[in-house]
Structures are given as structure tokens and as C-alpha cells.
Amino acid sequence: MDILAFLIRRLGQACVVMLVISLIGFSIQDNLGDPLRELVGQSVSEEERKALRDRMGLNDPFFVQYARFLGKAVQGDLGTSYFFKKPALEVIFNKFPATFELVLSATLIIILVSVPVGIYCAINPKSLFSRFVMVISIAGISIPVFLTAIFLIYIFAIYLDWLPSYGRGITVDFGWWRTGFLTADGLLHLIMPAVALSSIMLPLFIRLIRGEMMEVLRTEYVRFAWAKGLAPRRVWLLHAFKNTLLPVITVGGVQIGTLIAYTILTETVFQWPGMGFLFLEAVNRVDTPLIIAYIIVVGLIFVVTNTLVDLIYTMVNPMVRIAGVKG
Amino acid sequence: MIAAVQRAIASDFFYQFRRDPVAVGSTLVLLVFVSLAVLAPLIATQNPYDPIQIDIMDSELPPVWQQGGDARFVFGTDPQGRDMWSTILYGTGVSLIIGIFAVMLQAVLGVTLGLMSGYIGGRLDSFLMRIADIQLSFSTLMVAIIVLAVFQAAFSAQLYADLAIIMLVLVIGIAEWPQYARTVRANVLAEKEKEYVDAARVIGLSRLRIMFRHILPNTLTPILVISTVQVANAIVAEAALSFLGLGMPVNQPSLGSLIRNGFDYILSGQWWITVIPSIVLIILILAINLLGDWLRDALNPKLYKET
Numbered sequence: 001m002d003i004l005a006f007l008i009r010r011l012g013q014a015c016v017v018m019l020v021i022s023l024i025g026f027s028i029q030d031n032l033g034d035p036l037r038e039l040v041g042q043s044v045s046e047e048e049r050k051a052l053r054d055r056m057g058l059n060d061p062f063f064v065q066y067a068r069f070l071g072k073a074v075q076g077d078l079g080t081s082y083f084f085k086k087p088a089l090e091v092i093f094n095k096f097p098a099t100f101e102l103v104l105s106a107t108l109i110i111i112l113v114s115v116p117v118g119i120y121c122a123i124n125p126k127s128l129f130s131r132f133v134m135v136i137s138i139a140g141i142s143i144p145v146f147l148t149a150i151f152l153i154y155i156f157a158i159y160l161d162w163l164p165s166y167g168r169g170i171t172v173d174f175g176w177w178r179t180g181f182l183t184a185d186g187l188l189h190l191i192m193p194a195v196a197l198s199s200i201m202l203p204l205f206i207r208l209i210r211g212e213m214m215e216v217l218r219t220e221y222v223r224f225a226w227a228k229g230l231a232p233r234r235v236w237l238l239h240a241f242k243n244t245l246l247p248v249i250t251v252g253g254v255q256i257g258t259l260i261a262y263t264i265l266t267e268t269v270f271q272w273p274g275m276g277f278l279f280l281e282a283v284n285r286v287d288t289p290l291i292i293a294y295i296i297v298v299g300l301i302f303v304v305t306n307t308l309v310d311l312i313y314t315m316v317n318p319m320v321r322i323a324g325v326k327g
Numbered sequence: 328m329i330a331a332v333q334r335a336i337a338s339d340f341f342y343q344f345r346r347d348p349v350a351v352g353s354t355l356v357l358l359v360f361v362s363l364a365v366l367a368p369l370i371a372t373q374n375p376y377d378p379i380q381i382d383i384m385d386s387e388l389p390p391v392w393q394q395g396g397d398a399r400f401v402f403g404t405d406p407q408g409r410d411m412w413s414t415i416l417y418g419t420g421v422s423l424i425i426g427i428f429a430v431m432l433q434a435v436l437g438v439t440l441g442l443m444s445g446y447i448g449g450r451l452d453s454f455l456m457r458i459a460d461i462q463l464s465f466s467t468l469m470v471a472i473i474v475l476a477v478f479q480a481a482f483s484a485q486l487y488a489d490l491a492i493i494m495l496v497l498v499i500g501i502a503e504w505p506q507y508a509r510t511v512r513a514n515v516l517a518e519k520e521k522e523y524v525d526a527a528r529v530i531g532l533s534r535l536r537i538m539f540r541h542i543l544p545n546t547l548t549p550i551l552v553i554s555t556v557q558v559a560n561a562i563v564a565e566a567a568l569s570f571l572g573l574g575m576p577v578n579q580p581s582l583g584s585l586i587r588n589g590f591d592y593i594l595s596g597q598w599w600i601t602v603i604p605s606i607v608l609i610i611l612i613l614a615i616n617l618l619g620d621w622l623r624d625a626l627n628p629k630l631y632k633e634t
Contacts, residue, residue: 017461028477138620142613144563146570147605150586154593154602165594257466264472265567269590280571283476291480295473306464 003314010310014303021299025292026069029079030062078296079289083282088293092275097177098168099263099274105194106259110201118209119241125214134210137203145262149196149269156192164189166271193270197262201255208251212244246316253309260298343625350621353614360611364420371413372400376579381408390599403599405588407577414580415604419611421581425495426562430554432500433561437507438550442538444508445515456512459505467502468564474498475573488576495574499561510553514546548626555619559612566608582608 060068072078078088121130157165169189172182180186216222217240225235264276271277275294282290335341344350363370373380390403390411402411444455462470475498479487487494518524519542527537562582568574569583570590577588582604589600 138616139613142559142616143609144567144612146567147586147609150590150593150601150605154598158594158596158598254464255466257464257469261466261468261472265571268571279476283480284572286480288480291476298469302465 006314007311010307014307017303018299021296022070022073023066025295026066028295029069029288029292030065073296078293081282081287081290081293083285083287083290088289089297091290092278092293092297094176094178095273095275095278097179098272099267099276101180101190102193102197102266102272102274103259103263105190106197106201109194109198110205113198114202114205114209118206119213119236121206121210122213122217122240123236125210130210133206137206140199140203143199145196145200146265146269148199149192149266152192152196153269163192165192168273193266193272196269197259197266200262201259204251204255205248208248209244212247213240216240216243246313249309249313249316253306253313256305256309257302260302340625344621347621349617350625353617353621356610356614357618360419360614361423363416364423367413367416367420371410371416373410373413375409375414375417389597390603393599402603405585405600406592406597411599411603414585415582415607418580418582418585418604419607421492421575421579422562422565422583422608422611425492425499425565425581426558428496429499429503429561429565430557432496433503433557434507434550434554436501437504438511438543438546440504441508441511442515442543445512446519446534446538446542452512455508459508462502463505467499467560468567470502471498471564471568472571472573475568479573488579491575491579495565495568499564503557503560506553506557507550510549511546514549515542518542518545552619552623552626555615555622559615559619562608562615563612582611 076089080086081088081091084091117133121133124130153165156163164185167189168180169185170183171178171180171186173179180190222235222239225239230239260276263274264279266272267274267277268280275298279291279294281287282294344354368374375381388400388404390400393403400410400412402415404410405414440455444452475494478494482490515538524537524541527541532541565574565581566583566586569581570587572587575581575584577584580588585604586601586608589597589602589604593601
């Protein structure tokens with residue numbers, strides 16, 4: 001019962017956040033650019049303009065217009081991009097696979113590297129490797145993601161000439177999903193952007209896993225597990241690591257927004273044809289419908305993933321259920 | 328005054344500081360950067376804001392140690408013929424100013440809201456903390472990118488260039504208030520149970536006075552600790568925004584816009600236009616972060632036991 005109440009609560013909160021985002025999106029549309037001028041240009045007389053404005057409902061009260069905007073948005077109509085002359089949502093979804101594959105690869109790198117390294121550093125905190133990792137990670141946190149990207153390009157694309165510096169390379173189409181995973185060229189193009197995107201989160205997660213794990217290793221039940229004579233591997237992985245997962249999931253959830261922001265930076269540096277790169281182009285072209293569509297789509301992705309993270313957290317940690325309902 | 332200085336030098340805090348080469352080193356680096364930025368008008372070889380001093384014929388010269396370098400331009404020149412050394416001096420200043428003012432704004436907002444949230448509690452507390460949660464999970468950079476993108480689309484380029492520095496301070500300042508609010512709130516919750524607060528309440532002092540004169544001074548340590556890291560974060564955020572073209576314009580460059588400016592030329596071999604300001608930015612941030620790390624360890628007595 002508790003989990004159901006929690007779920008409803010979270011969904012309610014997600015809806016409120018989406019409403020606020022859509023309201024922001026709409027007020028941007030309301031204040032930015034004149035849809036009439038985009039439609040008919042300058043050559044229409046003042047009276048015709050007025051008639052057109054009335055017919056398009058541009059003179060209606062703010063909330064009437066907002067309700068109309070919302071109604072259309074729910075049906076998937078977020079306006080037509082001025083530049084592409086196509087529905088804004090369609091333009092964004094065409095770019096979605098590129099961003100998704102980039103984020104997926106970066107997440108895989110983060111998980112596959114930070115978990116073993118974090119565990120190793122927690123178990124052997126005094127070893128040379130652990131100290132080396134800690135020094136590198138503070139440096140890694142200090143280097144902004146776009147600088148990592150620039151240095152990667154400078155070293156691997158220009159100086160060594162090993163990797164391609166921009167774009168996605170050769171891609172394969174699966175219906176509307178354009179993937180770069182299936183060709184060698186696509187994978188080569190993916191390496192640097194994925195490494196750059198993961199570079200800022202990696203040190204954070206290594207430090208987090210190390211810190212939490214070291215704390216758990218000092219607790220009573222781990223000592224008890226040692227006393228029982230369990231195999232080290234079992235104590236480390238089943239007793240200790242499982243319980244470091246909770247804070248890691250929480251931080252992971254908080255980092256989703258940051259990760260989306262960093263995709264914009266990474267995509268800009270590598271000219272990766274994804275949603276972030278598209279968004280910046282739209283800003284430079286003052287393509288209002290596309291800007292708003294991006295904000296709403298990203299807001300939706302963000303709210304959905306956050307709700308999912310909360311849900312996973314609730315399932316992993318039974319204690320939070322009660323707290324979630326109360327607070 | 329002299330007594331205060333003597334007391335500071337004799338203090339445990341200063342002793343720890345002196346003993347730690349990383350802390351001393353990063354402070355020195357930071358001092359060098361700040362003084363170079365402050366003295367920029369005196370030590371820069373040209374004023375990058377003044378078009379008369381810039382000669383387009385000098386553009387894209389490499390640094391002196393490379394072939395084709397010019398002794399007048401130690402770090403080379405950029406595509407507009409500006410001396411990199413001078414633009415970096417001025418740019419560091421712009422980055423530092425934005426970082427420091429943004430953090431001051433964050434601190435004022437966050438401390439006030441955090442004090443209210445922690446001391447008054449109840450509905451106000453849960454409301455403010457829920458907003459803080461949501462805002463934190465959206466991430467500063469995301470909020471800043473969207474706000475600045477919308478403003479850039481709405482304003483004319485000239486107006487935006489004039490307002491850029493103020494906009495950056497406002498956006499980074501407002502977006503990061505939860506960091507302070509949460510830290511302050513957590514400390515207020517611990518402090519308000521203490522007897523001196525009860526005493527103040529019994530005397531009949533006003534809530535405002537208790538919050539700002541009695542509790543606030545006791546939460547200054549954590550505020551100081553996060554402030555250093557926050558300055559580094561603000562400078563990084565500014566650099567990222569400028570790199571995306573949403574921050575400082577090219578004619579009033581910060582380190583971020585210098586990097587952006589040079590990035591277009593990196594593929595054609597003029598590496599110094601990007602790489603030198605990047606290195607300056609990294610050293611600056613690393614120094615602040617290392618100092619912040621040290622401060623956190625030094626001012627947090629809980630950590631003594633662990634190491």
C-alpha cells in the first residue's frame with residue numbers, strides 16, 4: 001500500500017514539474033518572436049494582420065492561449081520549426097538516437113570503470129594505485145568537460161591522428177532509429193565523445209563509491225560477516241557493496257540533469273548531430289518552436305528518469321517507503 | 328590589529344596550513360592569479376578592449392618559443408591580432424569577477440533562505456527544501472543554458488553583449504542557492520537546539536536577531552568551506568556558458584570565450600589560442616579546489632579521528 005501511495009505522490013509531483021516547464025515554454029513562445037511575421041512576412045496590410053491575429057487566436061487571454069498550447073502539446077504538436085519547416089517534435093526525435101547512444105555509452109563507461117575501481121580503492125585504500133586514482137580524480141573533477149573534449153581532440157585527432165574529430169561517421173538506419181553502433185567507423189567516432197562525457201562523472205562516482213564503501217566496511221555487520229569466516233569476495237560484494245548502492249543511486253539521480261547539460265557541451269565540441277547541438281543551433285537561429293520543444297522534451301526525459309530512479313531507490317531500500325509517504 | 332594577526336599566526340589553523348605543502352602551494356598560485364588579474368592594466372602589453380592598439384597584421388602569431396614567434400607576444404596572438412598574454416590577464420579577471428560576485432549572490436540568497444528554513448521550519452521548510460531539491464536535480468548548468476539561451480534569442484546581440492556579465496552573475500548566482508541553503512539549514516537545525524539559542528529566546532530577542540546575530544555566526548565555518556568550492560564551480564559554469572556562446576562576447580573575453588574563440592582554429596594548427604587559456608583555467612580551478620579540499624579537512628574536526 002505504501003509503495004502505491006508513494007508512486008502516486010511521485011507521479012503527482014512529476015506532473016506539477018511538467019506543468020511548470022510547459023508554462024515556462026509557453027511564456028517563452030508568447031514573448032519571443034512573432035508567429036504571424038514568420039507566417040506571412042512583412043507584405044500584409046495592418047488590417048489583414050489584425051484579422052489573422054484574431055483568427056489564429058493570438059489576441060486571446062494568456063491562459064486561454066496556454067490551455068490551447070497545452071492541449072496541442074499533449075497530442076504531440078509543439079509547433080513547426082521555422083528553419084526546418086517540419087514539426088519541431090519530429091526534428092528533435094530524429095536527433096534523439098544520436099544523443100541517446102552517446103549518453104548510453106558514457107553511462108556504460110562510468111559504471112564499468114567506477115564500480116571496480118571504487119571497490120578496489122575502498123578495499124586497499126593505502127595502495128599506490130588507490131592514491132594515484134585519488135590524485136587523478138581531483139584533477140578530473142577540476143577539468144571542465146569541454147576542456148577534456150578539446151584536449152582529447154588535440155591529442156588523438158590532431159597530434160596523433162588516430163581518431164576522427166567530429167560527427168558520427170557512417171551510420172545504419174533501423175526505421176527511424178539511426179545507429180552508429182553497428183559500423184566500425186561509427187564506433188570510432190563514438191570513442192572520444194563518450195570518454196569526454198564520462199570524464200567528469202567518473203571521478204565523482206569513484207570517490208563516492210570508495211567513500212561509502214569504506215564507511216560500510218567499518219560497520220558492525222561487516223565485522224560480523226568477517227567473524228563468521230565468509231569468503232572475502234562474498235563480504236565485499238554481497239555485504240558491503242550492496243549497501244553502498246543506495247547513496248550511489250541517489251547521487252546518480254541528481255546527476256541526470258548535469259549529464260543532459262554536459263551532452264550539450266560535448267555535442268558542441270564534437271559537432272555530434274544530437275539534440276544538444278540542435279538546441280544551440282536553434283538558439284542561434286532564434287527558432288522558437290524548436291527551443292521550446294527541446295525544453296519540453298528534455299524536461300520530460302528528466303522527469304521520467306528521475307521518477308524511475310526514485311522508484312528503483314524505493315525498491316532497493318524498504319526504509320524510504322515510509323519516509324517518502326510521510327515527507 | 329597586530330594582536331589579531333599574531334593570534335592568527337600562532338593559531339592551530341595556521342600551523343596546519345603551514346605544514347601542508349598543497350595548501351600553501353595552491354594559495355600561492357591563487358594569489359599570483361588574483362594579483363595578475365588585478366594588475367592587468369599595468370602589466371598587460373596591450374589593452375585588448377582598445378581596437379586602436381590591435382593590429383590585424385599581427386594575427387595568429389605563435390608563442391615566442393615556437394618558430395615564427397614574435398618577442399612582443401609571449402603567448403602568441405589570436406585571429407584578431409590580440410596579444411594572448413594580455414587577453415588572458417584580462418580574461419582571468421573577468422572570470423574571477425563573475426565567479427566571486429555570483430558566489431556572493433548565492434551566499435546571500437542561500438544563507439537567508441537556509442536560516443529561515445531551518446529556524447522557522449514547518450511548511451516553509453518543506454516548501455523551500457522541495458524547491459531546492461528540484462532545482463538541484465535540474466543542475467545549474469542546464470538552468471543557466473536555457474535561461475541564457477532564451478535571453479540571447481530575445482535580446483539584440485549588442486544589448487546581450489552589454490548585459491552578459493550581469494546576466495551571468497545573476498543566473499549562476501540564483502541557480503546555485505540550494506547549495507548554501509541546504510548546508511546552512513543542516514547547521515541551523517543542530518544549532519537551534521543549543522542552550523544559547525534558548526537563552527536568547529527567553530530574553531525576548533526577535534527571531535531575526537536570533538537568526539542573524541546568534542545562529543549565523545556559528546554556521547560560518549561550513550559556509551566558508553563551500554564558498555571556495557562554489558567559486559570554482561561558478562568559474563567553470565561561466566567558462567562552459569561562454570564556450571557555448573551564451574556568455575561573455577568575444578570583445579570582452581573571459582577565459583571561456585577565449586577558449587571558444589580559439590577552438591575554431593585548433594584544427595588548422597593554431598593550438599595556442601585554445602590550449603593556453605585552457606591550461607590557465609584548469610590551474611586556476613585546480614588551485615581553488617585543492618584549497619577547498621584542504622579547508623574542509625582542516626575545519627572539520629570529525630575527520631581528525633579518521634586519518
